[in-house]
Each structure stands twice: as structure tokens, then as C-alpha cells.
Amino acid sequence: MNNVFVYIELENGAVADVSLELLTKGRELADTLKVKLEAVVIGENLAGIEKELAKYGADTVWVADDKIFAPFRTLPHTAVMCGLIEQEKPQIALFGATPVGRDFAPRVSSALHSGLTADCTQLVIGDHADPKTGKGYTNLLYQIRPAFGGNIIATIVNPDHRPQMATVREGVMRKEEAAKPHAGEVRKIDWQKFVKDTDLAVKIIDRQIEERKINIKGASVIVAGGYGMGSKENFQLVHELAEVLGAEVGASRAAVDAGFTDHARQIGQTGVTVRPKLYIACGISGQIQHTAGMDQSSMIISINTDPEAPINKIADYAITGDVNDVIPKMIKYYKQNSK
Amino acid sequence: MMKKQLNIVVLAKQVPDTRNVGKDAMTPEGTVNRSALPAIFNPEDLNALEMALHIRELAGNATVRVLTMGPARAADIIRDAMFRGADGGYLLSGREFAGSDTLATSYALSCALRKIQPDLIVAGRQAIDGDTAQVGPQVAEKLGLPQVTYAEEIVELKEKSIVVKRRLDHGTEVVESPLPMVLTVNASAPECRPKNAKRVMKYKFALTPSEIAAAPDTEAARRATEKEYLQITEWAAADVNPDPQQLGLAGSPTKVKKIENVVFQAKEAKKLTAADCDIADLMVELIASHTLG
Missing domain, CATH: 3.40.50.620 (HUPs)
Structure with missing residues (x-):
């Protein structure tokens, strides 16, 4: 008892x-x-x-x-x-x-x-x-x-x-x-x-359940995009960087609510909690709602136009700049220096 | 023979817009200045309203009314719903309800719903100020009704049942539930139709009795008093025959022990610019430390 x-x-x-x-x-x-x-x-x-x-x-x-x-x-x-x-x-x-x-x-x-x-x-x-x-x-x-x-x-x-x-x-x-x-x-x-x-009384007529395809929980590197990515089309940049780095793609709630990406990628209190080796936050302001799900990451890099964005308070590296400018450069210099 | 009228009630909440906590909404100490946040129609309750209006169209002979619990100004969301297509609404308001947790809230709503006796109750999945998603299922339990949560689409409305597609984390499910029942609606359901200009003209003078009493000599008050369709029903606790022990703070099993405002602890971030040299150095460092690659 x-x-x-x-x-x-x-x-x-x-x-x-x-x-x-x-x-x-x-x-x-x-x-x-x-x-x-x-x-x-x-x-x-x-x-x-x-x-x-x-x-x-x-x-x-x-x-x-x-x-x-x-x-x-x-x-x-x-x-x-x-x-x-x-x-x-x-x-x-x-x-x-x-x-x-x-x-x-x-x-x-x-x-x-x-x-x-x-x-x-x-x-x-x-x-x-x-x-x-x-x-x-x-x-x-x-x-x-x-x-x-x-x-x-x-x-x-x-x-x-x-x-x-x-x-x-x-x-x-x-x-x-x-x-x-x-x-x-x-x-x-x-x-x-x-x-x-x-x-x-309630009957199940049909069920379509997919296997889990997205595994952000187990990823060692995560590139996450926020509302600051601006549009669904522009969110593609997050995917491009993730692909080059062999990372998974995550998102803030604001980006999911805006329809930039699937809910399965949402990181934070109402999404998944992650602890990767490296977390790259692109255009994410960093409300506690989001940071509660990623602040245990070993290293955090933030890219934001606002140098005062709350995410910078928990970041190890705070890049002040436009994601459209910074992400392509990260891709370029990673490719140049890896291998 | 005319089919029996289907009476639909939408449960809605006026919430502070916590999604847009801007710089002015924070005090210099880093705490939230609640009065600076605009009060809005809870987003998923708008999805619920749209689903209810759609069901009204499917049914032909049906009404959609909004039930909300809140202070006097919550009548704004009832008017907003009327501008978008609702037939009217009920405001449940009074000091007795203050301090309600989700359970006391669902008890109060269930008392009002017993009085209304709707055939279908539609609510948003959750409200953005608490994100608990509890009130819909708790109301259903209090009324002894079946529930279907995370509804995304109405597949079919039958005479005594409803077939609904619901959204799960990794897929969908189609279920059939007898009426009356409670539906909670997911953000992935269709967006609510906008305000209709003609309806705005027609219903902008819709008022609650308290609003009429507060300014009895105005044009709006005169019009609302004359026309029944401009009168928003307003109930105090006593109007819905509750057990007072189950209302407000007394009826709330959960108590807030402590509230901490989130003040970010500054940690020394290395500040970089978007310049090529900064980004190149960073990537080299990440590769060298085996953080990448």
C-alpha cells in the first residue's frame, strides 16, 4: 500500500x-x-x-x-x-x-x-x-x-x-x-x-502508425532551426548543414508552429529532450520552453542576429549574424577542413 | 421530418499571448510583466471553433455556442467567435472560480455544461498558458462522456455518432464515438475562418449583462437590451448549481508551492561574428577537438 x-x-x-x-x-x-x-x-x-x-x-x-x-x-x-x-x-x-x-x-x-x-x-x-x-x-x-x-x-x-x-x-x-x-x-x-x-463504446476503425524515422534523441550532433529561419524554404538551410555534418535536424516550437518542419523534430518542454555532443541553434531566441530540452548539450553554438538573444546566455559560442550568411560559410569551411 | 437540432458547445479560453514575450514584456529584473502581454483567443480553441462550425454545416440543423470561464473581459473571445460564425455564447465568471487548477476548472465547466445539455462538446487540445491538455478529458470524465483527443478531421457525422481522424505522434487513427461526446482538437486541424465583415457589423454590440450594466446609457447597451441575439449569457457560480467545495482554490488538489521567474544565468559565451575568419576558425577548432567529424 x-x-x-x-x-x-x-x-x-x-x-x-x-x-x-x-x-x-x-x-x-x-x-x-x-x-x-x-x-x-x-x-x-x-x-x-x-x-x-x-x-x-x-x-x-x-x-x-x-x-x-x-x-x-x-x-x-x-x-x-x-x-x-x-x-x-x-x-x-x-x-x-x-x-x-x-x-x-x-x-x-x-x-x-x-x-x-x-x-x-x-x-x-x-x-x-x-x-x-x-x-x-x-x-x-x-x-x-x-x-x-x-x-x-x-x-x-x-x-x-x-x-x-x-x-x-x-x-x-x-x-x-x-x-x-x-x-x-x-x-x-x-x-x-x-x-x-x-x-x-468508442471503436477504432483504422490505424496508420509509421515507424519512428526521426531519431533526434540519439543524435550526437543536432542542428536546430527556429522562427528566425524565416520560412519553410529557408529552413532547408538547416537540413543542408545537418547533412554535411552528419547531424540530425531539430527545431524550436515556434518553427514547428509556423509550419517550417514536423512536430517530431521539436525540441523542448513540449517536444523531445536531447543531450548531444554539439547543438547548433540557428535563429532560435532561446526561451526556457526550448532550452529546457537542450541545455544539457555538451557544447552549444548559437547563430542569431540579436547579440542579446537569451540563447547566448547558455551558448559556448555565440555567433552574431544572419543565418543566411553564417550557415553557408559553416558548410564551406567544414568541407574545406575535414578529411 | 425535421432532424433534431444538434447543439454544439465550444470550450474556449482567453489566454495571455505567451508565444510573443517581447522585450517590453520583461521587467528589468528579468521577470514577466503579465499586464504587457495581450489577451488572445487560445490558438487551438480557434481550431476547435472551426471544427464545430464545419460540423454545423454537415449537420444542417445545428447551433454553435462558445462557453468560456474567465473575467469580464473574456467576453471578447465570445464576440470574436460570433464574428467568425458562432451563434452565441456563455461567460462563466465570478470570484468563486479564482485560483482554479485544471480539475476545479473542468468541474465548473461541467456544471455549466449540465445546464446547457449539448450534443457535442468541442475544445482545443490545450491552452498556451499552461500546455496541460487536461481540461477536455477531465470535463468528459465529469460528465461521463466518451472523448476523442487530438482530432484533426471529421470523417463522417452520423445521426447518433461521429467518425473522427485523430493525430498521434507517429501516425493517425480513425475512431467512431457515440454522441454526446467530447472532442479535443489539434493544431494540425484546419485553421479558423476569419472574421466576417457582415457578422462584425451585426454582432459588435453583443454584450454581457455586466457590460450593459457598466455603461447603461450607451448606444451599444440600448441595442443589446433590445435584441436578444446581442445578449451574451453570463452565469455566476450560483447559476450553475455547483458544490462550492469543488470550486476555485478550495476545489484544486494541486497547489503552487513556489514560482521562480526564469532569469538566465549568464555564462561566458565566446563571441564570434559572421566574418569568414571567425567561422573558419570555429570549424577548424570543432574538427580538431573531434566534436565534429
Whole structure:
């Protein structure tokens, strides 16, 4: 009881990276709180899935295995999660901030009247005193996230409601196997108790899911373009530099919103978090929304016409100049000097 | 026989324009000066409005009304929606709602929606001031309705159900949901139609009762009082029969413990120009240090 829950998301039958990252963080939280880490898997053909989850620290693996659970649908997953939480009363429940987690975790929180913080960038255990009543709380989950378009960092707590729920984006937390495998004891969820016929009302008619082609998370060099690239046509320059350097292409949210490139390339709080060896920011102003997803890069080069652009505060090299001028020169001098 | 009217409600929010935090929006201490940010129609709620107007066209016999919770000035986005094609709107406003987190917000909206009894609720996926994407699903749960999130396109509107294409990270899914239900609309859905000049002329005097009371002797107030289509419905908390414990700060399980303004810590960046020699030196250095190549 009062353990830490992690909802395990499946991608083509395999455990999603974000869920392993959450288990790694969940293990750390459970150790601090001296409680168990429990994984919750809802899907089909799940035999043996506990082995990988145990490696990442799961003491218990709750399983609801039936064809009605795959592909993911909101209502049956919500019903199972709510039923199990009411039965087991975890103190913390973590979800990936993926299309799945962001779809059904709010529903779970609404049904249970427990607070949910979206897109956390840090999760820490700490104490809290209510500023009005002075009432003290120990061992709460600090849910830390940028807010207000990334202009502030907020620490959120849920003093009086359980579970304390949070979503975290893929790549934000580190993924690391536990020092030694944990028990990963399988326990079947008595899901028939929780799922009603009306939960099956929404039908999936068609699904077109592509393999992930873009892998910016694993790239050692990233060339990223921002709104300052000016246009979709001009964004091509970012691709040209990336190709010459053998790098992946990333983008800021402003560039994605403006339609310069795909959402899959978005780096930042509402996109992917990356830690490459080299990050070249082209025409990116550097709002915290973006820098939260790349400030762990080993080296940062910024190209911006504005010498005061916030990105320059975290850059190792700040080039003041026009991307249309600087990028072709970088290509030229890289080609001249390599090999 | 005339088909039953399909009543659609769009959930919309007036938000500070956090996308364009310019230099004047920052104080000398590097903190946000919120009053300097313009209040705008949340972008994805405009996609939601467009989808609702499109569904109204598919249905033939249908209405689209906007429901928003906010201060008096949030009536601006209801007028904006009317200029673009909405039939009217509801403003849910009062001190009781202050300090609401997403859960208290969705509770308040669900109380208003119980009163309206729409056949379809359409909301933007998320608002740019919080980016949580929680209110749509939380409202659906409170009303016990099915939901379809990240809607991009209406494939078919049937008498008792709706077929929707939704956008996922790496693909799309087509789903059919019975009505009534909640749709949340993705930014990749069609953009909202612009304001229509004739509608602007017709609805520019649409006012809430508070706005009429604040300036009763104006031409606008006189017109709005005479014509029912110019009256924006305004509800206080008591009008939607809520449990007061679930409203505002009291009804919010999440509490903000601490807010830190982001002030960038300056680190010594090596400053370069766009001159050939600077760029050439940099590339040589990157190759020599094996950062590149």
C-alpha cells in the first residue's frame, strides 16, 4: 500500500522508452520513501513482460491482459487504472506525457479527484508547510515544470489528495537499469470488476502508425532551426548543414508552429529532450520552453542576429549574424577542413 | 421530418499571448510583466471553433455556442467567435472560480455544461498558458462522456455518432464515438475562418449583462437590451448549481508551492561574428577537438 505506480506504455508490443525512464525515476522515489515500485501494464499478449520491468526496478508488475486493451482506448484503460488505484491506494502515480498518457491520465485524475501535473521536468521528494494554515506535510512529491510559456518554473504539490499524479515527457528523465533486478512479481488485475460495457463504446476503425524515422534523441550532433529561419524554404538551410555534418535536424516550437518542419523534430518542454555532443541553434531566441530540452548539450553554438538573444546566455559560442550568411560559410569551411 | 437540432458547445479560453514575450514584456529584473502581454483567443480553441462550425454545416440543423470561464473581459473571445460564425455564447465568471487548477476548472465547466445539455462538446487540445491538455478529458470524465483527443478531421457525422481522424505522434487513427461526446482538437486541424465583415457589423454590440450594466446609457447597451441575439449569457457560480467545495482554490488538489521567474544565468559565451575568419576558425577548432567529424 501507498507505493509508487508507473503506468507502462507499449509501442508495438514493446515497453516504451518513456516508461523505462519513469521506472528509473520511480525506483529512486520509492527508495527515498522506503516503499515499493509497482508497474501497471494494460494491453494484450503480455506474458514475460515483467522481466524487462524488473531490470528497471519494478517490485510488482500489475497486468491486465486482454484483446480489448489493444490498441489503447481511453475508457477501458481509465476504468482499469482507476479501479486498481482505488484498490491499492498508491501515493504517487506517474505517466508518460505521450498522446496516450496525456489522453487518459487527466481522466483518471478527474475520476479520483486527485491533482495531476503535466510535463514535469523534475520530480523530487520534499516537505511542505501550508502557507495559510501552517499545517506541515512530509515526503510530498514536488512536481516541477516550466509554465506560462516557459517564463516561469513552478513547483506544484498535492498536499491532501492521493495519488499525487504527474506526466513526464520522453527523454526528460534518464533511463538506467537498477543496480540489481527487483522481484517483478506478476499480479493479475481483476479488470472484469472495473470495465463496463459502455467503456467499449468508442471503436477504432483504422490505424496508420509509421515507424519512428526521426531519431533526434540519439543524435550526437543536432542542428536546430527556429522562427528566425524565416520560412519553410529557408529552413532547408538547416537540413543542408545537418547533412554535411552528419547531424540530425531539430527545431524550436515556434518553427514547428509556423509550419517550417514536423512536430517530431521539436525540441523542448513540449517536444523531445536531447543531450548531444554539439547543438547548433540557428535563429532560435532561446526561451526556457526550448532550452529546457537542450541545455544539457555538451557544447552549444548559437547563430542569431540579436547579440542579446537569451540563447547566448547558455551558448559556448555565440555567433552574431544572419543565418543566411553564417550557415553557408559553416558548410564551406567544414568541407574545406575535414578529411 | 425535421432532424433534431444538434447543439454544439465550444470550450474556449482567453489566454495571455505567451508565444510573443517581447522585450517590453520583461521587467528589468528579468521577470514577466503579465499586464504587457495581450489577451488572445487560445490558438487551438480557434481550431476547435472551426471544427464545430464545419460540423454545423454537415449537420444542417445545428447551433454553435462558445462557453468560456474567465473575467469580464473574456467576453471578447465570445464576440470574436460570433464574428467568425458562432451563434452565441456563455461567460462563466465570478470570484468563486479564482485560483482554479485544471480539475476545479473542468468541474465548473461541467456544471455549466449540465445546464446547457449539448450534443457535442468541442475544445482545443490545450491552452498556451499552461500546455496541460487536461481540461477536455477531465470535463468528459465529469460528465461521463466518451472523448476523442487530438482530432484533426471529421470523417463522417452520423445521426447518433461521429467518425473522427485523430493525430498521434507517429501516425493517425480513425475512431467512431457515440454522441454526446467530447472532442479535443489539434493544431494540425484546419485553421479558423476569419472574421466576417457582415457578422462584425451585426454582432459588435453583443454584450454581457455586466457590460450593459457598466455603461447603461450607451448606444451599444440600448441595442443589446433590445435584441436578444446581442445578449451574451453570463452565469455566476450560483447559476450553475455547483458544490462550492469543488470550486476555485478550495476545489484544486494541486497547489503552487513556489514560482521562480526564469532569469538566465549568464555564462561566458565566446563571441564570434559572421566574418569568414571567425567561422573558419570555429570549424577548424570543432574538427580538431573531434566534436565534429
